[in-house]
Amino acid sequence: MNKNKIWKIKGFEGMFSDEDLIALIKEGQIRSDFLLKSKDMKKWIALKESIYQYYVEDERDETL
Amino acid sequence: MNHLPGKLMKLRKHYNYSQSYLAEVLDVDTLEYMNYENGSKMISYAQMKKLASLYHVNVEEIFRNDEEVTLYEMEKANTDEINIEYFIARKTIFDTVKDFYLDHKIASTIIMVLLLTIVVLSIVLKNTAKPYTLIRDNINRLSVSESTVVYIDDYSAVNGSGSNTNGELSNLTSSGAIKVQEGEGFTIILNEDGTVSSAGLISKYAKELQDWHNIVDIAAGRAHVLGVDSNGRVHCTGDNSSGACDIEDVKGIKKVYAPSNGSIAMDEDGMLYYSGSFIGSGSLKNYQNIKDVASSDNILAILCQDGTVDVFAKSGNNYLQAESWKEIVDVCCGDSFVAGLDQYGKVHIEIDNDEIISEVEMWSNIIAIDAGSDYLIGFDGVRIYGVGNNSYNQFSKEDLDKQRLEMVSEVEYHIDEEYVSVQFKGVSNASGYLVSIDVGIGISRRLEKEEVVKFETDNMTDGKNYTITIVSIGEGDYTDSDPFKLTFTYEKPEETYSFAQGRNMSEEVFRSYLLGLGVPEDHIHATMGGEDDICAGDSATVSWSNLEGKTFTKSELLNMEIEYTYCRIMENE
Numbered sequence: 001m002n003k004n005k006i007w008k009i010k011g012f013e014g015m016f017s018d019e020d021l022i023a024l025i026k027e028g029q030i031r032s033d034f035l036l037k038s039k040d041m042k043k044w045i046a047l048k049e050s051i052y053q054y055y056v057e058d059e060r061d062e063t064l
Numbered sequence: 065m066n067h068l069p070g071k072l073m074k075l076r077k078h079y080n081y082s083q084s085y086l087a088e089v090l091d092v093d094t095l096e097y098m099n100y101e102n103g104s105k106m107i108s109y110a111q112m113k114k115l116a117s118l119y120h121v122n123v124e125e126i127f128r129n130d131e132e133v134t135l136y137e138m139e140k141a142n143t144d145e146i147n148i149e150y151f152i153a154r155k156t157i158f159d160t161v162k163d164f165y166l167d168h169k170i171a172s173t174i175i176m177v178l179l180l181t182i183v184v185l186s187i188v189l190k191n192t193a194k195p196y197t198l199i200r201d202n203i204n205r206l207s208v209s210e211s212t213v214v215y216i217d218d219y220s221a222v223n224g225s226g227s228n229t230n231g232e233l234s235n236l237t238s239s240g241a242i243k244v245q246e247g248e249g250f251t252i253i254l255n256e257d258g259t260v261s262s263a264g265l266i267s268k269y270a271k272e273l274q275d276w277h278n279i280v281d282i283a284a285g286r287a288h289v290l291g292v293d294s295n296g297r298v299h300c301t302g303d304n305s306s307g308a309c310d311i312e313d314v315k316g317i318k319k320v321y322a323p324s325n326g327s328i329a330m331d332e333d334g335m336l337y338y339s340g341s342f343i344g345s346g347s348l349k350n351y352q353n354i355k356d357v358a359s360s361d362n363i364l365a366i367l368c369q370d371g372t373v374d375v376f377a378k379s380g381n382n383y384l385q386a387e388s389w390k391e392i393v394d395v396c397c398g399d400s401f402v403a404g405l406d407q408y409g410k411v412h413i414e415i416d417n418d419e420i421i422s423e424v425e426m427w428s429n430i431i432a433i434d435a436g437s438d439y440l441i442g443f444d445g446v447r448i449y450g451v452g453n454n455s456y457n458q459f460s461k462e463d464l465d466k467q468r469l470e471m472v473s474e475v476e477y478h479i480d481e482e483y484v485s486v487q488f489k490g491v492s493n494a495s496g497y498l499v500s501i502d503v504g505i506g507i508s509r510r511l512e513k514e515e516v517v518k519f520e521t522d523n524m525t526d527g528k529n530y531t532i533t534i535v536s537i538g539e540g541d542y543t544d545s546d547p548f549k550l551t552f553t554y555e556k557p558e559e560t561y562s563f564a565q566g567r568n569m570s571e572e573v574f575r576s577y578l579l580g581l582g583v584p585e586d587h588i589h590a591t592m593g594g595e596d597d598i599c600a601g602d603s604a605t606v607s608w609s610n611l612e613g614k615t616f617t618k619s620e621l622l623n624m625e626i627e628y629t630y631c632r633i634m635e636n637e
Contacts, residue, residue: 015419040123
């Protein structure tokens with residue numbers, strides 16, 4: 001049984017693994033204001049307020 | 065800006081760990097870890113969890129991109145080079161007890177003798193303690209049938225959702241509900257006064273249920289109801305076509321369970337008796353002193369006293385194993401799954417469906433679980449969470465997508481002679497607040513905004529503990545907050561006495577009043593007024609006292625010197 005699907009993204013159906021989430025961020029499908037929550041978290045956190053914003057900035061740097 | 069590097073360094077240095085040690089913990093080489101700290105690489109979620117566990121913080125603290133992080137003062141190693149063994153070799157409770165014993169031999173011996181005495185007394189009392197008493201337990205606050213979900217809220221009121229075809233959700237009145245049970249098409253409620261209420265299809269047996277008194281536990285099967293009274297006698301009513309009620313002869317029973325068309329009774333020694341028809345009944349002969357039992361058409365799950373769960377399933381469901389579960393406090397099962405609630409409020413589920421597993425793992429702070437044949441329900445004391453078939457709208461599917469409101473803060477209470485007044489700071493986006501206090505069956509007030517709410521103290525007992533519960537009510541994108549709870553001991557305020565200005569009371573009456581309150585006579589200093597202070601009537605009236613316009617407690621009054629002047633009665637010419 002796949003227990004790696006730990007992320008929920010507000011507005012998206014289903015659950016996502018860490019790899020899925022990072023891929024979605026890098027693909028630009030998830031923007032900075034999207035809300036994320038893992039099974040260990042009590043509250044939703046906006047991507048821009050999380051350390052995973054790193055992947056957004058990383059992408060931006062590469063395109064510049 | 066990425067705050068993770070600074071946060072990682074701050075935590076590592078606080079705990080005096082080396083980079084090589086952190087690399088070992090995260091199972092990467094030191095260079096890789098150094099990249100995390102210099103910001104050129106990002107850690108994975110799994111690594112975040114390891115760090116959160118190592119530093120005893122919530123994973124959110126690491127995931128959130130701010131500079132704040134909790135630093136706990138705790139055992140630190142003396143050197144920069146720390147081995148993993150350091151953590152394994154930490155003192156166990158046994159070592160701590162042993163050290164204490166060696167340091168305080170005499171005191172420890174006395175404590176051990178006292179403990180031994182308590183154990184012996186407990187055994188003696190256990191064997192003599194009767195009758196049984198009614199027990200409040202959170203897991204009894206939720207019950208689920210094929211089409212309904214019923215729960216007891218914080219105010220001891222019974223609420224339900226789903227199909228009401230048979231009136232099972234109608235008029236769920238109760239004088240303080242302790243336990244609720246759903247059968248197929250009916251609801252039964254155990255009240256704190258030992259009576260049993262019912263709704264729905266069981267109504268034809270309602271009269272019989274009304275005759276049940278001093279009931280301490282109930283259980284509902286598909287079409288029968290079990291009760292046990294404080295003398296350990298089992299009562300059963302409803303459909304007995306499968307022999308479910310053929311258990312009424314057993315004695316000394318303290319708990320009952322009703323799997324499908326069967327009945328299980330457990331006596332004070334943990335011996336099990338059963339009747340009727342249900343899967344896995346043959347397995348029960350190997351058990352004693354169980355904590356709970358759950359069943360469906362295909363599965364029987366037994367929760368043992370040690371918090372582990374044994375599952376007996378029809379072939380085809382053999383993948384259902386709950387061997388790794390520990391510290392389980394509640395168990396339930398559907399036709400193709402079994403679920404367990406641990407004492408930390410997390411729900412474990414065995415099912416051949418990854419989506420459902422992931423969904424259930426998101427639940428937290430759950431206090432009770434139950435299941436229909438194809439859906440699972442979790443209850444956190446306020447909200448109902450559900451996964452699976454929701455054909456009867458037994459639960460809201462949207463809740464997990466909503467933001468939970470913050471709890472109120474800065475809650476203060478004030479007790480005077482008449483009221484307990486509660487004041488708090490509200491939260492943004494709340495559509496209102498529900499404030500309650502557990503007096504009797506519970507009293508609650510719904511407030512539209514943050515304001516002082518008063519509860520009368522008439523039903524409160526001096527020295528007893530009461531809990532104020534406040535929930536921020538959400539709407540739209542927000543769900544209700546977790547309940548804020550404040551427990552206090554009610555100390556009845558001393559009665560106070562107010563003395564209005566300009567008293568119009570005869571001197572004789574005033575003195576009698578003071579003496580009646582218990583003021584010692586030598587504390588009363590009365591002076592007759594002067595030439596100008598003449599009474600118009602024929603009795604001396606109090607014209608001044610040092611009590612005027614003030615309020616005193618009785619003890620203050622009894623300990624003070626009371627002075628007053630009264631007017632001089634004009635002598636008859």
